[in-house]
Amino acid sequence: MKTRWWALAALCFAELLVMVDNTIVNVALPTLARDLDAGISGLQWIVDAYTLVFAGLLLTGGYLGDRFGHRRMLLTGIAGFAAVSVLAASSQTLGQLIAARAGLGLFAALVFPATLAIIVAVFVESKERAVAVGVWAATSGIAVAIGPVLGGWLLENFSWASVFWVNLPVAAIAVVAIVAVVPGTRPERVARFDLIGLLLSVVGLGLLTYSVIEGPHFGWADPRTIAGLLVAVGALGLFAWRELTIDHPILNIRLFANRHFATAAAMISVAFFALFGFIFLITQYFQAVKGYSPFEAGLRTLPFAIVMAVFSPVAMTLSQRFGPRPVVVAGAAFMSAGFGVVEVSSRTSGYWELIIWAMSLMAMGLAFISGPCTQVIMDALRPEQAGAGSAVNDTTRELGGTLGVAVLGSVLTSVYTAGVVDRLSALGLPRSITGLAEESVMAGVEVARNAPAVAGDQMLVAVQEVFVDGLHSAVWVAVAITAVAAIAAAYLLRGAPGERSPGGDTESASAPVDLALAHSTDGQRQDIRPVP
Template sequence: MRIRGRASQTGEPSLRRSLVLATLCLSLLVVSVDNTILNIALPALVRQLHATDSQLQWIVDSYAVVFGGLLLTAGGLGDRFGRKPVFLAGLLVFGAGSAGSAFAGSVGVLVASRAVMGVGAAGVMPATLSILMDVYRDPGPRARAVGLWSATTGLGIAIGPIAGGWLLSRYWWGSVFLVNVPIVVLGVAAALLLVPDSRDPEHRRADVLGVVLSVAGMSALLWAVIEIPQRGWTSPAVLGVGAVAAGLLAAFVLAERRAPEPMIVLGPFRDRRFSVAMTAVAFAVFTLMGAMFLLTQYLQFALGYSAFAAGIRILPVAGVLAVAAPLSTVLDRLAGTKAVVAAALALIGAGLWLASGTTPADGFPHLLPALLLLGCGAGLAVAPGTAAVLGALPRERAGVGSGTNGTALQVGGALGVAVLGAVLSGRYQGRMSALLAGHAMPEPARRAITGSLGGALAVAQQAGGALGTQLAAVARVAFVDGMGLAFGAAAVVAFAAAGLVLAALPSRSRSAPSRSAPSGPASGESGSVPTSAEDPRIPDPRRSRAATPPAS
């Protein structure tokens, strides 16, 4: 199949490159949406599967745990065996996990199916970015393509509740997963026809020890964090698994330093532009994912909106984010990554601080300015941060680079749900336990009331009368109080991250462009001189031979 268009440096016609980008973004959108689409269905899961707060966090985070734990491995496999095969395999596994989740009849089955979806998503996300980096080799078009990729990532997170609400207004809760299947089929068909294959031309050997240590360490770390709300910060299990995670990750770093052909290049982590930018992106997603987890429950449980009405009220986040993400690349060229990312995190912090003042008497209009600030900040942060991360690696190691960046996104999101959920649950359970102290009631009812706001509202509905009304009102007050505390804590994190960026992220280079390099901006930092990782025309001493162009 030949599509005519102006040829680029890669040999791919411009129209074909655009179709490849559209295919990659569609596939990325579906795996990004699944980070948040389930949030809008949480009340339905409480009612139909009788899930507790802890189980809700596991249902949401089981996807992120496996997704984040396997991203580095999947990126390395794509570099070695080909990005296109890994991309296609990831889509197929993701589709199978989606079908299993749609028809899950228990919390355990749903958690397991969501984990299978995470396996597939881990194959898709790094492959999309590494294929993009290989197809778009000119710095200018590549920066715009990365901006669209970043916008798709953030947009998927933001529109998940809207899509889920629309589906739940017409179908059962499993429809939020079943809708993925036809999109996966379309993505596979388009990829087979359009997407070129590429790989690391040096044919590095598989780093088996690195794979095992990275997956085990990351999974243990996320398990410990997710279990904190249920078991407590000082639980022997949490502390023990956390210590094991720290040991495994330390062993991973040592093994990668000594490995002749490591799965991840550790050198860029000494570059503050790489490490600080990655940290900033992780904090941005930490706040966005955590906020979505809390807001979708608040809108339905506390304010009484339907799933679709709640999803519509998340639309301002998606709309502002969709505008801000492409705009961030322009601002990056004008002001530099440091200024843009710091300002973005400050906007996120301001929005969360405003939301932390929400009271039970406040309605949605009080939250609207906070949502606008949150969406704008998240949209401005991701693209420049991602471009700065990728600029530190040679193009043929783009799979590992995108896997490292994707791991930061997923770990940040999982920690956001777990940490903010822990703060909310701790305050809510403390308030409700104190209220129920000294009152005789069946133990199942007590567990339901303290387990989640949804459980308390269900008990209140069964009790009826003045007692039920009073219980529902008190439970909503306790939930909103816990949500405000969680938002306040997230705001502090966002402001601290903005300070870190201002203090540690290097400013853009003031040096004059090299004659051998294009005068335009490189990927991510306005005015900086492109390195070999950013422009394939500049020789890279780390390469034994030039990268081969992708097959058409």
């Protein structure tokens, strides 16, 4: 095997390290709710503190890789990730754990864009690059699904801190492999860093996520929620305006003037919005409604990873043969259908009869979107833009995932908190009991299990049914978004590189001549065209 393929394996292993952390805590959420006294919003923050900082700093990570060398940033990120994992494992309070998760997101933002940038630099031949990018994209999706399995096994045998201690040996192996087989990259001459742009993006994304997560608790009409959303939109608008007007943008907004680039980025964001939101919901469903242990719950997400692994190379082959548009459209349709299947589920639905088919459709859809869209994004960039381009690609994933947990989790919370109080009050239970159950579904399950037998059974059924009602409401959002995305992709990806024309010929891999105008590092304007 040639050295570059060993390098791909090492880079995917490093990618696995940071992507697994997106979801490894999901099966630990019920345990964390008990041990750290966390409500639903607290659980959302345990997940989203990581993805929010990860997404907010990915552009910075890409810039630093371009400036100082991607392998150097990759190794720095892995070392910092391991160090902060120790702090996360040692957390004694909810606030400490959320802060540590944010720290993990910071160093993950150095690792993730470096992996794809090095792959693009190492694989110069187009067909080999397509295969390598497909493997990288598949690893991302598989890692997200593997997280609950690994986390469940660790929780079955150790404390919740083990989901962070496991990062240390994985990080050590990754460092050794990278030093051994991954080549260094030459630092690029880049413009000075746009600190104001970074701050505006972090404030905008942070306030948006905060307002969506806390909306069910403050109230959607509460001045704090409305003000937070308005300020977030204003900050993101200022960020876009600044990036369009300065000579050294942290994000070249003009890249999104290319229809194919913008659509591919949006489709990846939609896919990971649906994926992260679903895993946040389904791991709680498995434990609170079906009564599975953490490991049993994690194992039941494993088919997602298997289907993703099987269909990712199929998706890349089909995309090379027919172009990305039909593959991506089919992927969004598969995801929408998978969520649609969830809508007919109940608290008594069987895993093998229903749930596994919903997950398989979603996994197939993610495979059909992720690889082909990543290839479209990277084909639109010059090699010297690999760091920034991979950061844009990665940002769409993490931002979509962050909003998926925030939005779908908040829809669930709104329905659950309103419904559980009504159902339990109708059973004649006092406010002291309904208030405890209102905190989270696992809190409601614990209260029911500690109640006398008959009353406890009634409470448990009520809590589980209200949770399933909230699950259905949240999933309708995902059904609608993925269905609209399929329709949009069918229109907007027309003429994408590799698409077959009506006469049977393949379209040129080149995008329109003027993809965007940007400033070179010496201040002269230059055209940015895709790599042939």
